[in-house]
Amino acid sequence: MEDKTEFPRRSASGETSVSKKPASASDDMLALSVVAALVLLILLVTFLPRPAFQxxxxxxxxxxxxxxxxxxxxxxxxxxxxxxxxxxxxSVHLLVDGHIAATGNYEIPAHESIVRGLNGIVADCQWHRFSVELFVPPSDG
Incomplete structure (x- = not known):
């Protein structure tokens, strides 16, 4: 009597057939929860009101x-x-030749305008180019 050793059967593509465990309901719920959380985050960032200054x-x-x-x-x-x-x-910078000369922070209600002045000292008596810019201050946390 011949002793035949059995090997795992291979499919036509050459891969070994391995039975896969079906996805459980908890795996499906986890994936659905992650997708829902990402969609909610995108909607919040898009539609949540925020200040916009000019x-x-x-x-x-x-x-x-x-x-x-x-x-x-x-x-x-x-x-x-x-x-x-x-x-x-x-938050506004007063710039002298592109360098920060002064900084001001002004609280402004929604859909309102304010008129303010921002002062800086120029350390020489030469001609300079002045400008202002809005900036985002670094967070404290």
């Missing part, structure tokens, strides 16, 4: 050069609008 009508004024300190003061007078659905704090 700077309009900026005018710059300077004082005369102080001969003792060789410096002068620049003031940016601007209108800041919140076109967003909730109030918030607008």
């Amino acid at each position: 700077i309009d009508r900026v005018e710059y004024g300077t004082t005369a050069c102080d001969p003792a300190s060789h410096s002068y003061q620049v003031t940016a007078s601007m209108t800041i609008r919140n076109v967003g659905g909730v109030g918030g704090v607008a």
Whole structure:
């Protein structure tokens, strides 16, 4: 009597047939929960009201050069609008030749405008280019 060793049967593609365990109901629920959570997160980020700030009508004024300190003061007078659905704090930089000279934080209710001034000191009596920009301050946490 011949002793035949049996090997796992292979399919036509050459792969060994292995029975797969059917997905359980808890696996299906977990996958569905993850998908639902991601969809909810995307909807919240998209439709949750948040502040949206714009700077309009900026005018710059300077004082005369102080001969003792060789410096002068620049003031940016601007209108800041919140076109967003909730109030918030607008953070603004006053820039002198692209460098931060002053920072201001202004609380603005939803759909409101405010007029504010931001002052900075220029350390020489030369001509400079002034601008303002909105920025997002670093979080404390």
